[in-house]
Amino acid sequence: MTAPKCPYHPGDQVEFAYxxxxxxxxxxxxxxxESCPACRATVSDLLEAARxxxxxxxxxxxxxxxxxxxxxxxxxxxxxxxxxxxxWAPVAAAVAALIxxxxxRPAIExxxxxxxxxxxVTPPTPAEPREKPGHLKVEPPPVFARVIxxxxxxxxxxxxxxxxxxxxxxxxxxxxDILVASAKSTxxxxxxxxxxxxxxEKSSVQLETLSHRGDRLILDRGHVTCEVSPRQxxxxxxxxxxxxxxxxxxxxxxxxxxxxxxxxxxxxxxxVKVTRSDLPEAGFEVRDGEQIxxxxxxxxxxxxxxxxxxxxxxxxxxxGTPPAPxxxxxxAVEEKKPKPQEPPGQETKTEPREEAPDTIVSLVEHMYKDxxxxxxxxxxxxxxxxxxxxxxxxxxxxxxxxxxxxxxxxLLKAVCLEKLNRLKEAYQTYRHYLLKWPAGSRAQEAxxxxxxxxxxx
Amino acid sequence: MARVSDDKCTGGIxxxxxxxxxxxxxxxxxxQASWRQLYQRHQGEARAVLFRILGPVADLDDLVQxxxxxxYRTLDRFEGRSKLSTWLYRICVxxxxxxxxxxxxxxxxxxxxxxxxxxxxxxxxxxVTEMIEDILHLQKALTRIKDPKRTVLVLHDLMEVPTEEIAxxxxxxxxxxxxxxxxxxxxxxxxxxxxxxxTKGAKR
Numbered sequence: 001m002t003a004p005k006c007p008y009h010p011g012d013q014v015e016f017a018y019x020x021x022x023x024x025x026x027x028x029x030x031x032x033x034e035s036c037p038a039c040r041a042t043v044s045d046l047l048e049a050a051r052x053x054x055x056x057x058x059x060x061x062x063x064x065x066x067x068x069x070x071x072x073x074x075x076x077x078x079x080x081x082x083x084x085x086x087x088w089a090p091v092a093a094a095v096a097a098l099i100x101x102x103x104x105r106p107a108i109e110x111x112x113x114x115x116x117x118x119x120x121v122t123p124p125t126p127a128e129p130r131e132k133p134g135h136l137k138v139e140p141p142p143v144f145a146r147v148i149x150x151x152x153x154x155x156x157x158x159x160x161x162x163x164x165x166x167x168x169x170x171x172x173x174x175x176x177d178i179l180v181a182s183a184k185s186t187x188x189x190x191x192x193x194x195x196x197x198x199x200x201e202k203s204s205v206q207l208e209t210l211s212h213r214g215d216r217l218i219l220d221r222g223h224v225t226c227e228v229s230p231r232q233x234x235x236x237x238x239x240x241x242x243x244x245x246x247x248x249x250x251x252x253x254x255x256x257x258x259x260x261x262x263x264x265x266x267x268x269x270x271x272v273k274v275t276r277s278d279l280p281e282a283g284f285e286v287r288d289g290e291q292i293x294x295x296x297x298x299x300x301x302x303x304x305x306x307x308x309x310x311x312x313x314x315x316x317x318x319x320g321t322p323p324a325p326x327x328x329x330x331x332a333v334e335e336k337k338p339k340p341q342e343p344p345g346q347e348t349k350t351e352p353r354e355e356a357p358d359t360i361v362s363l364v365e366h367m368y369k370d371x372x373x374x375x376x377x378x379x380x381x382x383x384x385x386x387x388x389x390x391x392x393x394x395x396x397x398x399x400x401x402x403x404x405x406x407x408x409x410x411l412l413k414a415v416c417l418e419k420l421n422r423l424k425e426a427y428q429t430y431r432h433y434l435l436k437w438p439a440g441s442r443a444q445e446a447x448x449x450x451x452x453x454x455x456x457x
Numbered sequence: 458m459a460r461v462s463d464d465k466c467t468g469g470i471x472x473x474x475x476x477x478x479x480x481x482x483x484x485x486x487x488x489q490a491s492w493r494q495l496y497q498r499h500q501g502e503a504r505a506v507l508f509r510i511l512g513p514v515a516d517l518d519d520l521v522q523x524x525x526x527x528x529y530r531t532l533d534r535f536e537g538r539s540k541l542s543t544w545l546y547r548i549c550v551x552x553x554x555x556x557x558x559x560x561x562x563x564x565x566x567x568x569x570x571x572x573x574x575x576x577x578x579x580x581x582x583x584x585v586t587e588m589i590e591d592i593l594h595l596q597k598a599l600t601r602i603k604d605p606k607r608t609v610l611v612l613h614d615l616m617e618v619p620t621e622e623i624a625x626x627x628x629x630x631x632x633x634x635x636x637x638x639x640x641x642x643x644x645x646x647x648x649x650x651x652x653x654x655x656t657k658g659a660k661r
Contacts, residue, residue: 010639010643011639014639014642014643017642017646018642042646045646045647045649045650046642046643046646048646048649048650049598049646049649050642052591052594052595053595053610053614053615053645055588055591056509056588056591056592056615057509057614057615057616057617059508059588059591059592061501061505061509062504062508062513062517064500064504064518064521070492070493070495070496070500070522093482093483093486093488094486096483096488097487097488100488100489100490162487163487277559278559
């Protein structure tokens with residue numbers, strides 16, 4: 001090894017090769033190179049790299065083949081506000097934008113497509129004429145989806161609009177529209193062939209194409225549950241969720257996208273084929289009762305039985321929809337194995353813990369009596385003992401000052417914190433509850449909680 | 458962009474920054490004209506970064522659009538620590554590397570029919586071929602370098618962005634950026650050497 005003898009640092013080799021060394025040092029280094037074969041070999045490789053980068057840097061960049069422009073009116077998500085706003089800027093910009101919009105609109109926007117007056121997706125007329133092959137040969141009318149029900153705050157942004165509008169029940173959804181459901185909000189859509197799409201909370205879905213040739217949804221974030229009616233082979237139904245695509249006909253399934261990194265697809269009925277955009281030739285078929293989990297950075301997939309979480313997402317479409325809240329949750333929580341993250345000390349306190357599941361279930365019932373889908377999510381998480389997730393959901397819920405049943409939510413948060421062994425925070429939350437609602441319906445439980453957590457501190 | 462000459466020093470840079478900030482403000486407010494202006498100013502730079510990583514691919518125009526769609530979606534996260542163009546370069550690097558990953562299992566990403574127009578139309582075709590080969594070698598080597606280093610290398614060595622600017626974009630100290638550049642250059646040299654040896658082995 002020549003390294004110990006060589007007085008030069010590898011940084012010198014790089015500087016020399018890239019011509020960043022001062023002339024005097026460079027001269028001394030070039031003299032050294034004559035006597036040091038190791039440095040010479042490394043510098044030779046570095047010189048080649050430097051030559052290549054220089055050559056590529058100097059290569060002429062081709063001009064655009066055609067003159068292009070960037071039209072934001074057809075894009076989905078609008079950026080949020082500038083981080084350092086000036087107080088007068090929003091007003092001035094709004095006025096300027098309005099004037100620009102009025103002036104430029106005829107120039108930049110094509111006229112809105114003429115909407116056929118009598119054709120829609122009204123459920124009582126399940127698109128009989130379109131089933132006939134003859135009708136498919138002529139130019140078919142555009143396909144719409146119809147909003148059946150919304151809960152919470154769901155907004156819509158169409159191609160022609162620059163602002164989001166609240167989504168109303170019975171509203172028409174066209175291809176290109178983007179629906180965004182905020183926390184504790186859902187939207188249920190029905191298509192012309194009675195296929196149903198449930199947009200879950202904190203989800204953003206672009207209904208990119210709705211047509212007789214196929215329906216294509218882009219799941220930007222969150223989850224979407226679909227029940228696709230059996231349909232003609234030429235009309236596909238696909239969901240693009242980041243790096244994965246789900247194609248399907250006649251089935252009930254849910255797609256959950258987790259922070260651009262993970263994709264979970266669960267199938268309750270029928271079968272779907274899931275493909276990766278980076279590996280389109282390989283598809284994974286998922287049959288009923290199965291779920292597949294794909295990670296962006298891993299080629300391996302995990303095919304398992306349909307989990308509770310995914311079942312929970314599909315609950316609204318299952319027969320006998322209204323869920324019996326106490327049906328399976330208390331035993332599931334009771335029978336759950338001790339979770340590894342919980343310290344052993346937790347298990348010894350059996351007496352107070354016995355009360356927790358009942359408390360939780362009834363709390364959840366009260367909190368989410370109107371929003372069944374979210375209730376199912378939370379219940380599934382409680383049943384799985386995913387207290388971190390429950391806590392996260394509750395924090396989001398409580399972040400909105402308008403959320404109903406705040407007292408129930410705060411007490412449930414305290415229970416979660418206690419479960420997570422964050423006793424100090426749990427104690428403070430119980431205390432907060434008692435200070436705010438000293439005679440509240442859950443005051444007794446909060447007192448017990450306070451005593452328990454104080455003992456543990 | 459109406460570049461302010463260096464002799465106007467800090468005042469000029471400040472003016473340039475203010476102009477850029479106003480443009481971003483307009484974009485964030487959904488002003489179509491601001492977006493057009495932003496696109497016209499920076500599409501050439503975006504094209505250059507993509508070209509220097511990917512070569513003359515057929516869908517270069519589409520990739521430029523992809524970059525600006527990403528800019529559209531994430532502009533609110535731009536904190537103004539670095540110049541907008543530097544931030545945009547980083548997006549270009551990510552878009553280019555995503556494109557490489559997607560096309561990894563497909564055939565060559567570069568075709569001679571997509572070669573860039575030369576200044577001299579009677580330019581030697583062998584030079585064009587050589588340039589494409591160089592880009593392909595660089596492209597392969599870049600896929601072997603991991604991200605913070607790769608971005609530094611592309612920005613510094615291919616786009617001539619100063620280390621200070623990269624440091625402010627990456628929110629890292631200047632010595633860290635220099636260190637990343639040093640390791641990236643070494644890895645590039647090794648990757649190219651490896652590729653050469655591999656090619657020689659294959660020819661035998």
